[in-house]
Amino acid sequence: MPAGSLQTAAEQAYAHLYPRWIAGTLDADMTAFLDALVAIFPLDGSPDQRTVSNWIVVGRNVVQETTIVDDYEFFNDAVEMVYRVCLAADDASIHVIKRITVPQAAAVLAAYNATLD
Amino acid sequence: VTYPQPTGADSVSKFQDFYRLNTQIASPGDIFELDVTASAVLIGPDSDFAQVRLTMWNATGPVTRSTKAIVTPDRSFNAPVQPQSTIYPSSGQKKGRTLFSPHDLFNPYYRPLGYDDVHDRIRFFQPRIDLMAYYAPQPSLVAQRSDKRWTMQYYKQPAAAGDDSWVMVPYYGRKYGSIFFKNLTGHDVTLEVRGVNFTMQKGIVTPGLSAIETALSASAVLAANAVRSVVIDASVNGMFDFLAIKYQPSHADQITTFGPIPTRIITSDDAL
Numbered sequence: 001m002p003a004g005s006l007q008t009a010a011e012q013a014y015a016h017l018y019p020r021w022i023a024g025t026l027d028a029d030m031t032a033f034l035d036a037l038v039a040i041f042p043l044d045g046s047p048d049q050r051t052v053s054n055w056i057v058v059g060r061n062v063v064q065e066t067t068i069v070d071d072y073e074f075f076n077d078a079v080e081m082v083y084r085v086c087l088a089a090d091d092a093s094i095h096v097i098k099r100i101t102v103p104q105a106a107a108v109l110a111a112y113n114a115t116l117d
Numbered sequence: 118v119t120y121p122q123p124t125g126a127d128s129v130s131k132f133q134d135f136y137r138l139n140t141q142i143a144s145p146g147d148i149f150e151l152d153v154t155a156s157a158v159l160i161g162p163d164s165d166f167a168q169v170r171l172t173m174w175n176a177t178g179p180v181t182r183s184t185k186a187i188v189t190p191d192r193s194f195n196a197p198v199q200p201q202s203t204i205y206p207s208s209g210q211k212k213g214r215t216l217f218s219p220h221d222l223f224n225p226y227y228r229p230l231g232y233d234d235v236h237d238r239i240r241f242f243q244p245r246i247d248l249m250a251y252y253a254p255q256p257s258l259v260a261q262r263s264d265k266r267w268t269m270q271y272y273k274q275p276a277a278a279g280d281d282s283w284v285m286v287p288y289y290g291r292k293y294g295s296i297f298f299k300n301l302t303g304h305d306v307t308l309e310v311r312g313v314n315f316t317m318q319k320g321i322v323t324p325g326l327s328a329i330e331t332a333l334s335a336s337a338v339l340a341a342n343a344v345r346s347v348v349i350d351a352s353v354n355g356m357f358d359f360l361a362i363k364y365q366p367s368h369a370d371q372i373t374t375f376g377p378i379p380t381r382i383i384t385s386d387d388a389l
Contacts (some may be wrong), residue, residue, distance in 0.1 A: 010317065043210045052146075057208045057216060084146040
């Protein structure tokens with residue numbers, strides 16, 4: 001079931017990534033998620049936006065550093081990156097002064113639901 | 118995040134020879150960046166987080182790859198950390214900045230097992246990240262965190278006597294803790310202390326999912342004017358992300374103003 005909010009997406013990251021890790025597709029799915037995030041934040045961006053988009057760098061690092069796709073550390077690191085980027089996007093978009101736009105935050109959720117849910 | 122963030126350029130332009138990021142975090146997703154070269158990175162004295170992830174561009178491998186290191190009070194990163202001027206298309210044209218993020222888990226949606234979202238209350242001491250980066254080589258690095266003192270006296274009132282008010286205190290990587298309570302409310306108070314290791318689950322709907330909890334001091338009444346102490350020793354009790362402390366009033370008078378119950382907590386990186 002698609003996550004209805006970024007907080008829910010974060011909370012469900014373990015459960016949603018688990019079958020992909022078991023199936024051995026987690027690296028490809030994470031790459032698809034990161035590609036979708038790059039499409040939302042295609043440029044270096046402002047310091048405001050980078051409080052979310054810098055997680056793309058961490059995500060690429062997680063995917064690049066794994067050598068065995070069913071490694072438990074890779075699973076954990078992927079879950080943690082997804083958890084944190086979802087909460088970063090949530091926090092950056094829910095306050096009066098926003099660091100990313102509401103449509104950008106909605107796009108992060110849509111990227112999650114399209115690639116990882 | 119606390120915003121705007123300090124930048125390396127700020128400290129360089131002020132002729133400082135170090136950068137210091139010292140801020141409460143607002144979200145588990147907080148991430149910070151440094152755009153100048155550092156000779157060493159270490160945990161600062163005021164950090165609540167014991168583990169900070171360093172993501173940096175690879176100076177000793179393929180230029181398109183980043184690498185990571187986890188710095189802790191026991192292990193600094195005592196080597197040059199150099200941002201790259203390269204732009205990385207794989208990361209959305211990001212420049213090669215050095216990134217810092219807490220590696221310890223923080224779950225602001227944690228609720229203790231048994232928590233009643235209608236009647237009970239919870240307040241957090243928001244955890245702080247303190248990270249230092251030196252611009253010049255240092256003869257020695259001491260990353261051990263300062264002992265930290267937490268003082269409380271009044272508490273958020275629960276809905277009624279018999280309901281709970283919880284206070285959450287950071288404890289990441291600490292090896293020793295000492296807690297003293299004194300009940301000056303004039304009525305009984307029930308106290309309890311748990312050690313909490315967070316999961317990534319929200320606890321508001323299902324409190325038990327949001328952490329692994331360990332009893333450190335069982336729920337027990339502290340009579341008016343009585344004192345209680347609790348000692349936490351990592352070699353005996355284990356290590357925790359946070360301490361969860363329950364204050365339960367027994368009388369309606371305590372709902373108007375829940376206190377004073379002076380509480381003093383000392384946490385330390387030193388073992389007993």
